[in-house]
Amino acid sequence: MRIEEAKKIYIFSLGLRIWHWVNFLTIITLFVTGLYIGRAFFSGPTGVEATYAYEEGLTMGFIRKVHFIAGYVLLASFIFRLLIALFSKRDRLVLPTFWRRNYWVGLKEITLKYLLIMRDDEGHEYIRNACARTVYPLVYLAILFMIVTGFGMYGMSNPSGFWASLFGWIVWFLGGEFPTHMWHHWIAWLIIIFAVLHVYFVVREEAIKKNGELSSMFNGYKFFKERPVDLDDIK
Amino acid sequence: METFWETFKRHGVSRRDFIKFATTITGMMGLAPTMVPTVVRAMETKPRVPVIWIHGLECTCCSESFIRSATPLASDVVLSMISLEYDDTLSAAAGEPLEEHRKKIMKEYWGNYILAVEGNPPLGEDGMYCIVAGKPFLEHLKESAEGAKAIIAWGSCASWGCVQAAKPNPTTAVPVDRVITNKPIIKVPGCPPIAEVMTGVVMYMVLFDRIPPLDSQGRPKMFYGNRIHDTCYRRAFFNAGQFVERFDDDAAKKGWCLYKMGCRGPTTYNQCGSIRWYNGLSYPIQAGHGCIGCSEKDFWDNGPFYERLTNIPVPKQEADADKVGATIAAAAVGGAIVHGVASKLRNSGKKEE
Numbered sequence A: 001m002r003i004e005e006a007k008k009i010y011i012f013s014l015g016l017r018i019w020h021w022v023n024f025l026t027i028i029t030l031f032v033t034g035l036y037i038g039r040a041f042f043s044g045p046t047g048v049e050a051t052y053a054y055e056e057g058l059t060m061g062f063i064r065k066v067h068f069i070a071g072y073v074l075l076a077s078f079i080f081r082l083l084i085a086l087f088s089k090r091d092r093l094v095l096p097t098f099w100r101r102n103y104w105v106g107l108k109e110i111t112l113k114y115l116l117i118m119r120d121d122e123g124h125e126y127i128r129n130a131c132a133r134t135v136y137p138l139v140y141l142a143i144l145f146m147i148v149t150g151f152g153m154y155g156m157s158n159p160s161g162f163w164a165s166l167f168g169w170i171v172w173f174l175g176g177e178f179p180t181h182m183w184h185h186w187i188a189w190l191i192i193i194f195a196v197l198h199v200y201f202v203v204r205e206e207a208i209k210k211n212g213e214l215s216s217m218f219n220g221y222k223f224f225k226e227r228p229v230d231l232d233d234i235k
Numbered sequence B: 001m002e003t004f005w006e007t008f009k010r011h012g013v014s015r016r017d018f019i020k021f022a023t024t025i026t027g028m029m030g031l032a033p034t035m036v037p038t039v040v041r042a043m044e045t046k047p048r049v050p051v052i053w054i055h056g057l058e059c060t061c062c063s064e065s066f067i068r069s070a071t072p073l074a075s076d077v078v079l080s081m082i083s084l085e086y087d088d089t090l091s092a093a094a095g096e097p098l099e100e101h102r103k104k105i106m107k108e109y110w111g112n113y114i115l116a117v118e119g120n121p122p123l124g125e126d127g128m129y130c131i132v133a134g135k136p137f138l139e140h141l142k143e144s145a146e147g148a149k150a151i152i153a154w155g156s157c158a159s160w161g162c163v164q165a166a167k168p169n170p171t172t173a174v175p176v177d178r179v180i181t182n183k184p185i186i187k188v189p190g191c192p193p194i195a196e197v198m199t200g201v202v203m204y205m206v207l208f209d210r211i212p213p214l215d216s217q218g219r220p221k222m223f224y225g226n227r228i229h230d231t232c233y234r235r236a237f238f239n240a241g242q243f244v245e246r247f248d249d250d251a252a253k254k255g256w257c258l259y260k261m262g263c264r265g266p267t268t269y270n271q272c273g274s275i276r277w278y279n280g281l282s283y284p285i286q287a288g289h290g291c292i293g294c295s296e297k298d299f300w301d302n303g304p305f306y307e308r309l310t311n312i313p314v315p316k317q318e319a320d321a322d323k324v325g326a327t328i329a330a331a332a333v334g335g336a337i338v339h340g341v342a343s344k345l346r347n348s349g350k351k352e353e
């Protein structure tokens, strides 16, 4: 397919693109620091009095501080994401459209394509395929879950403080603080496994269709041969 | 009933010692020094409160702990602050008359006595797994609770279920609040709870004639408002990343943090780090062993106690979240590569019209 024949459509707003990359960077930071918190796989400075070692190098105290700062950034960017969705239609693309026929047709097509039964240039074109439409909302839920459990555990150092009164309930809902730690840990891995597959499917789309998929999260545009059936979702 | 002050006088306690005692217990109850006059007044005017103490499915470690309370001495509490009317474990030899006495006390102080429950009722086989005075403990508990002003659930058994409720819970042992739902229940978890916490709760209830402020889980805020981790004297080593790796290594000898040995301090709410045990002598972490989280719900199922992370059931494998997560992530990368190559091949050439 040559670019001239294709329609160039503006899909992702600047706000969404900024959110996406801030979100990506914070989650990677949270994951790496979180893994250390869960399993301290190297020791802090030795030969130094603990009281002073605290301020030297990569210590548990420092890594936790980074985790919590990134946690605040994640919360802020999540709220930002909700706000832009409130005010602009194109930022609501994430909502799955179960009630429409084209969602189900799309789900059948994308499944056949991923099973290699159908070629990727067959079937209809979509702004966002049904598989992504289904998974992204779950990713937002997973991020929200990490925020709630994270700030729950964080806040319980003062059970009558602000964060605990906001998110402390999750600790008891999950059956205590130890299970909350475990859930926080499991869902962390789930998000990373999503990220691996997510990057794969983005690269795959780019490699097969050369439709600007990969660059779309930077400049906002994708290319289409025909009119995407779900074009109305962003117009 | 006589007041505490009257009882103290009868025992020959001087006014000075009485005031000292009142000051000490004010601190033990987690109250501000400005509350001392209130406590003194309460001790001069409040009558002793009758207590019925019953035992269900349990190991009696709560009683064992209670009798070791140093401030105040358990004997002071039992002899001068409450009026312990019934305790089947202590007075088993009394037999039938004791049961008569329990019924009499219940009738006489209907709506005014405190019911202290140690252990919990097993529901399986109509409660036949625990028999007290010829009847299932379940009935014993329900009957004794009926006229109680409030119920103290001693220990992790009465509060959460504890070891006898561990999976698969063969006797269907349940915490007290699953059976009694129409009375205020104060949970004092721990296996056992710290002695001074137990006496502190009792003192608060009898002196102020109300239940202590509770958190959302029904535990007295002043004793369960802190994580061990946040009061632990080894916390500096945690923050510095200095950890014990094995129980016989140099770090263990130096007293570094037990986090990697599975210490549950970061997830456990209790006073071990501050009140400590045996009159403030020590507590498990000080003795070199990690906390196992004995005052937390389900701590018995949240093992292994010597691992930081729980195992995820994987057939024929010991695997925690990191192992399982890394394996799946690696499999996803591998799968992506294979699927990617296959996709490229499938889409090569021209679209077949």
Ligand code: HEM
Binding pocket: A020, A023, A024, A027, A028, A093, A094, A127, A128, A129, A132, A136, A139, A140, A191, A195, A198, A199, A202, A213, A214, A215, A216, A217
């Ligand atoms: C932790 C890592 C990541 C997370 C949690 C994540 C999450 C998301 C979410 C939720 C969306 C949908 C946005 C919306 O419409 O509301 C999205 C879209 C997108 N992401 Fe990511 N992302 C991650 C990493 C990456 C990386 C590393 C890349 C680049 C290779 C990437 C490229 C894209 C692209 C191209 C889209 C648009 C896809 C489409 O139109 O369906 N993402 N991402």
Ligand code: HEM
Binding pocket: A027, A030, A031, A033, A034, A035, A037, A038, A039, A064, A067, A068, A070, A071, A072, A074, A075, A143, A146, A147, A148, A149, A150, A151, A153, A154, A181, A182, A184, A185, A188, A189, A191, B266
């Ligand atoms: C996607 C985002 C996040 C990821 C991947 C992540 C990852 C992790 C991991 C793997 C752990 C170790 C769990 C354990 O074994 O105890 C952890 C701990 C923790 N995280 Fe997060 N986390 C995220 C978001 C947050 C947020 C938003 C907060 C809020 C401040 C937060 C606060 C905490 C706290 C308080 C702990 C326990 C620290 C400790 O026990 O010392 N996390 N995180």
Ligand code: SF4
Binding pocket: B228, B229, B230, B232, B233, B234, B235, B236, B238, B256, B257, B258, B259, B263, B264, B265, B266, B285, B290, B291
């Ligand atoms: S020994 Fe346990 S409670 Fe103490 S600082 Fe280390 S992890 Fe926390």
Ligand code: SF4
Binding pocket: B190, B191, B228, B268, B270, B272, B283, B284, B285, B290, B291, B292, B293, B294, B295
């Ligand atoms: S240190 Fe932990 S396990 Fe030990 S008595 Fe205290 S709460 Fe229970």
